[in-house]
Amino acid sequence: MSASEFPEPGQSGMAAGMTSEIVALRARTVDLHNPRFLCWTAMVCGILALPLGICMMLEGGSLLFPVSDLTVRAAVAAAQWILGGFLMCMTCPWAWRWGTRILGLHVKLDARGVEFNLGTKKRPRDLFMAWEQVAAVQQKRVGTAQEYTVLGKDGSRASFTSNTFFRSQRIARMIAERAGLTIQKV
Numbered sequence: 001m002s003a004s005e006f007p008e009p010g011q012s013g014m015a016a017g018m019t020s021e022i023v024a025l026r027a028r029t030v031d032l033h034n035p036r037f038l039c040w041t042a043m044v045c046g047i048l049a050l051p052l053g054i055c056m057m058l059e060g061g062s063l064l065f066p067v068s069d070l071t072v073r074a075a076v077a078a079a080q081w082i083l084g085g086f087l088m089c090m091t092c093p094w095a096w097r098w099g100t101r102i103l104g105l106h107v108k109l110d111a112r113g114v115e116f117n118l119g120t121k122k123r124p125r126d127l128f129m130a131w132e133q134v135a136a137v138q139q140k141r142v143g144t145a146q147e148y149t150v151l152g153k154d155g156s157r158a159s160f161t162s163n164t165f166f167r168s169q170r171i172a173r174m175i176a177e178r179a180g181l182t183i184q185k186v
Contacts, residue, residue, distance in 0.1 A: 022180050026111050026131060032171050033106035039099050046095025049088050056085030098163075105164060107171055114150065114175055116158040127158050134179040137172055140186040148172040148183075 060081030063074050101120060108115040112130060119125030129152045136151045145161040148168055162168045176183050 019180075022178065026109075026178050029108070029110040030174065031106055031108050032165075032167075032174070034102045034166050036103070038166055039103040041099075042102075043096050043099035046092045046099065049095065050092040053085040053088030053090075053092070056088055057082050058085075060085060102164060102166075105160075107160075107165075107175075109174060109178055114178070116150075116160075118158060118160060118164070127156060129156065129158070131179050134175070134181065136184055137176040137179070137181055138184045138186045139169075139172065150175055 060078040060083075063078035063081065064070060104117070104121060106117050108117075112128075114129050114131070114134070116127045116129075117124065118127070129150065133152045133154060133156075134150060135153045138149045138151065140147050140149075142161065145163050146168060147159060147161045148171070149157055149159045150172075151157050160168055160171070165171055172183055
């Protein structure tokens, strides 16, 4: 192949700096979301935490009886079982809410741009950015999670973490590739 067979930047509808690889990537529509199996697994673990926590509290209560044989060691063990059971029961609503929240999140990449749906059914947070409007893709560490932020030239921003998407780095990398940018570490 000769160099004349490849279009020059700015020709045939391509913006300056665009390569044919980026144009080919943008032409495909990709809908990225969390695996349904993992979302349902998180919710089922939340449901299973409740009976496990109740059994743990019953075990702690059984260590307190008969009261005539109660020792300090048995009382401390009972307190540990009861506290552990209570905390296990508290994971039930947390895991259920987390599983249902991440179940509906998705990012759609198509020829027009990137469309984010990072909200809930009650409070949707939809955002669309055309590829030409994506200014930067940033990565920073927040606690134990990686946070990725897609910044628009108009000041709009979409942020997601590794707690939001199981494969958040892959999503950020795909957005950066299609926008012709690199991921900036902040």
